[in-house]
Structures are given as structure tokens and as C-alpha cells.
Amino acid sequence: MRIRLMIALGLIAALMLAACGTTPTVAPTAAPAATAPTAMAAPTAMAAPTAMAAPTAMAAPTAMAAPTAMAAPTAMAAPTAAAAGGTGTVKIGILAPITGPAASIGSEQLNFGKLAVEDFNKANGTTYELVEGDTQLDPAKATDAAQRFASDSDIYVVVGPAGSQEVLAVAPVLGKVNLGMISPSATRTDLTEQGFKNFFRVVPRDDVQGATDATFMIEQLKAKKVWVIDDQTAYSTGLRDVVVQALKGKGAAVTTESITQKDTDFSSLVTKMKADLPDAVFLPWQLANQAAVFAKQMTEQGVTSTIFGSDGLFSAKDFIDSAAGATEGAYVSNFAPDIKSIAASKPVADAYQAKYGDFSSFGAPTYAAMMVALEAVQRAEKSGTLSRETVLAELGKTDQASSVLGTPIKLSSKGDVENASFFLFQVKDGKFVLVTQSK
């Protein structure tokens, strides 16, 4: 009995050390997810210290100690600041899927956010800080992180979250404490129709994306039969509806199907598609690596329909590299241009590449969104009263003549950016190549 106990404690200590040793962003994901489970697992191992039969009341404190000890070494000041009344530092929160199924998108968003804060501080002599919140693209975890931000009185504005389903969960939580939020990637059309007074975004809406994609499929790809497969998230179903309507309006035959984000075997669906032989298959999915698996299974069965993806698929690492050639020739629409080709933004692109490596399309809008947020905070400070309400008001007044995206950013009263367009890319020779731009 004793040996087992020793080994159990040793293992848990080793894991906690591993958690402290790895990057802080890893620990917070484990802490919320593991808080409940470790409390359940702990009694089996830790009940023994009292050498009695599982006195769970006594085991509970030790069980609770483990998760908080795991949460402590994170970069988030939130737990400590929540207890205090605020430390006087001005902080901006960022909600992104830093780990999880969309981690390549989230880590890029986070790193661009960090770069933006550094650049802004350097240019303006400010000392604003960034606080990370990992959402794993899950509305439940996003809500957790948002609540932590809400209770940290040093945080005046939030950049993110990334997914439209997360916005629906998080906006009311942040709205209750008047925290403004500006998303660099949530494109579902009706997010700005819900009456959220605190939601803004720097990317265009899916009614633009859907119309652009449908027009391209019909006019350029000459598609007469299209399959539209959604992944049942708010973003996906919203975009699906727009595209299906636009396609049908132009006379194409449309078949719709759904999968879930947990699926890895699409072979039966591919077989079903093979019997119908559509010209194009539209995948408004959030997870690029899932789409890569789908493409691979299409190749396996010899289905040659053209794949057309929406912005969720725009990840070179997940959509091209992991597909081993199966996605060659596929089209992907996206809400941001490649900033390496914009002269004024090249310094930012170079700085990012020097520090973090290559990037795809989700980072630049995050940089832009962070700049909007930082400028709103600065204007609120200069006006005399820095509070969440004044920052929120300043966000609504955003009217930047230029941004890292190469376009001006003027936010409408509903939270949308005016005159934004979508960009269409194709996978050629293992790289995304710009084909055309909407509007």
C-alpha cells in the first residue's frame, strides 16, 4: 500500500515539475481542464496519507492544492490580481486557442498579439501588458478564461476570441463588466446583429465570404454540382447557409452534409460523395487538419472534386504540410492578405519571422486588432479617465487611416469593419498563392 502511495505522489510531483518546466501557456490549459479531474483522481492516491479508509473531507484540501499549484507558475496575473484591487498596470487580455485542435492558429494569434504590444510600447513609451487566456476553441473554456479576465480589474480590453461559437458564449460575460472585445477572426454574420454592445471585429463577415466563394465556384470553377459539408459549429452553419443560398440562387445543385469536429474517419462520407461526383466540395470548417484528413481520404478513394475551403482552413502547416499533396489545387478564401506583400507592413512581417518563424493568415488581423485595442486604451487614458467603459467607448470611435492589413479600419456602430474584403488563395506547389480579391 505504501509503495503505491509513494509512487503516486512522486508521479504527480514529477508531472507538476514538468508543467512548471514547460511554457506557461501549457499549464493554464491543464489547470482548468484538470481541476475537476485531479480532484477526482486525487482521493484514490492521496486518501492514504491518513492511513484510513478514504476520508474524502481530508483528502479534498490536498486535492485542491494540486490544481492551484499547477496554475501558479502561469504567466497569467489574473489569480493573484483577482484577490487584490488591481495593481495599477494596464493590461490587455487576449483570448485565443493557444493549445487544442486549432493551436497553430492560436499560437500565431498570440505571438502577433505579443509583437503588437511590444511595438506599441516601444513607439509610445507605454508599459501595457498582455494577459493570455487559452480557449482551445471551446466555448466552455473560453467562458472560463473570460470570467478570469472579468474579475481582473487591471484588464481594460480583450482581443479575441477566435471562433464565432466562442464569441456567442463570451460576449455576455464580458458585456456584464463592460469589457470591450475585438475579434481578429470571428466571421459569422449575425454576431453583430445580436445587440452585443461590446463586440467588435476587424475582419469582414461571412455574408461577404459566402457570396464571394459561391460566385467564384460558379463563375471560375464552372461548378454545377456542389457539396457543402459543415462541422456543426456556429461559424460553419452560418457560412453554410449563406453559401447554399448563393449557390442555389445561381442555379447549382447543392447537397448538404454535416460532420463533427471529433471525426477522423470520413471514408464513408467520401464514398457517398463519390457516387454523386460533385464538381466542388465546400468545407466551411474550423479545423484545417481535419480538412487535410478529409482531402487525404478523398485521394485514397480517387475522388477528384475540387476542394474549396473557408478561412478556417488557411493554415499552411495544417492544411498543406500534413496533407502530403492531397490538397494541391484546393482553394481557400481568407479575410486577410499576405502581409509580406504589403510594403508598409514588411517590417512587422520580418520582425515576426525573425522571432517566431513562419506565419499564415490569422496573425496579421490579430496584430491589427491589438493595435485598435491599444490605441483605444491610450485615447481613454489621455482623455483623463481610464476605465473599461471609456475604453469601450473609444473602441467604437476607431477610425484608423491605415493598418498592418494595408486597409483603413473604421468600425461601424454595430461592430463591423467597413469595406472589408475577402481574398482567394489556391494551393500551388505546396504554397498558398493569391488568386483574387472580392469587392
Place this chain on the structure above:
Amino acid sequence: MQSFFNQLPQQLVNGLTLGAVYALIALGYSMVYGVLQLLNFAHGDVYMIGAFVGYGVLTALAPKSGLLAPAWLIILLMLLAAMLVCGLLGVVIEWFAYRPLRGAPRIAPLISALGVSFFLQSAMQLLFSANFRTMKTELLLPPRLGLDIGPARISAVRLLVIVGALALMAAMTVLVRRTRLGRAMRAVAIDREAADMMGVDVNRVIVTTFFIGSALAGAAGVMVGLAFTSVWHYMGFTAGLKGFTAAVLGGIGNIPGAMLGGLLLGLTESLAVGFISPTYKDLIAFVVLIVVLLIRPTGLLGAKIQQKV
């Protein structure tokens, strides 16, 4: 109607692949339930660790510069490594989380199993981050390589999964029917105390059962990793659930039942996706389970409940 018959062979192939994997996982559930009357909820996560081990071996033996060994050897090594690691993991879990609770009421080891499941998931996430990993199967088996049987195409990797799983299941059946260890396992499953009194080393049988069941899960993990390429820390949840369903469908505790249940579940899912809709595939699979249990409460091949007079 024409499209039905066109699609059918391919859907059967798809279903067989899935079913073979479910059968391997279900076997582990049934074996452990047979000897311990315990539902080992950590089984799905052992399968997940098998997939990670396979991924690790593949990454080590197939760097950017090229394969360090012939493809078949790498696959064999992946399977052996995963089976060994998972087998040992299963033994450790048993010793650690279930043996101290041997005499406790049945709910205690069940909760313990859940705890082990969460522990394994979170440990993998902590140690290796929550990113999806993609197994580069195309380095070993080119995607267009395969067999054409009529309108159906069995790609090389699916053939590997089906043949490999069937081979393992055949080996299991021989083990259980023809060897002394198999006889001892069946004896412990029928009546643990009586077997003990007849001179069977019960602990050793239980440990071996865990080893074999977990090794099969590890093999399933590698095969799924090769076939569907996505490896991540949460993959054990769905697979464990489906494996458990398959085991119950065939009669929990019954080894041929687990195999039958697995194959049936895989076929049901694939046919449901192909001819009804992928949105309802899980719904249909569970409805089938409910209907089967209503007609035969102990599963398809389960023992008839004895009426004690």
C-alpha cells in the same frame, strides 16, 4: 438503387476497417470485465498512448532525410513498441488503481478507472501539449497503393488494419481456446474463488489479461494512427466509448462477442453514414445498441441469464 449497389462494396470496406479497430478495443474491455467484473474506462486512453508511441517511433525512424529502415519493418516496430508499452501500462494501472480496491464495492474501482482515464489524458496534454499530431503514413504506404475489388478500393493502409486486426483476433482466440493460460482465464472468469482453490494463480492471470487487453488496444491505436493520421490526447474518449458499446453489443465478458460487436458497430456506422447521413451516425449506432439490448439483454452472444429457482 444503382447508386446503392455501387456504394455498397466500398462502404463495407470502410465498415470493416472501423469494425476491426472497434473489435480490438472491445476485446480489451470484455477480457477485463470477464476476469474482474470491472469496466476499465481507462482502456480508451491506453489506446491513445499506443497511438502516441507509434507516432514517436515513426518520427524517429522516418526523419526528413528518408526512412531508416524498410517500411514493413517500421510498421512492425511501431506495432511491437506500442503493444509492449501499452501492455506494461495496463499492468501498472491494474497494480496501482484496481488491485488495492479488489475487495471494495464495485463502484470504487469504476471511479478509480475514470480517474486513471482523466489522469492519462491530462498527463499527455501536459507533457506533449494539446496540439493535433499528424502521422505521416504516406512515407510508409503511398495513398494510391491498394487493391481494387470490383467498385471497391481497399487502400494499403486499410488492408493493413483489417488483416492485422483479424490476425490479432485469431491469435487471441487460439490463446483463449487452446492454451493453459486461456483455460485459466476462462476459469477465473467463471468463478474466481473456485479457480483459486483449483490451483490457478489468479493474480498472474489477471495481470496477463490486462497485459494482453492493453497490448491489443495499443495495436489498435497504432493502426488508427496510420489509417486516419490524427493523433491527439483526447482521441481515446470516443474510441473508448465506441469500444465499450461494441463490447456490450456483443455481450460483455464474451470474447467472440466483442469481435462480433466491434465488426457490427463499424459496419452499422459506415452504412448509416453512406445511406442515411453522417449527422445521425452516432444516433443510429446507439439506437441499434438499445434495440439489441431490448431483445437480448446480455448482448448478442451473451450468456442467458440463469433463473435461480
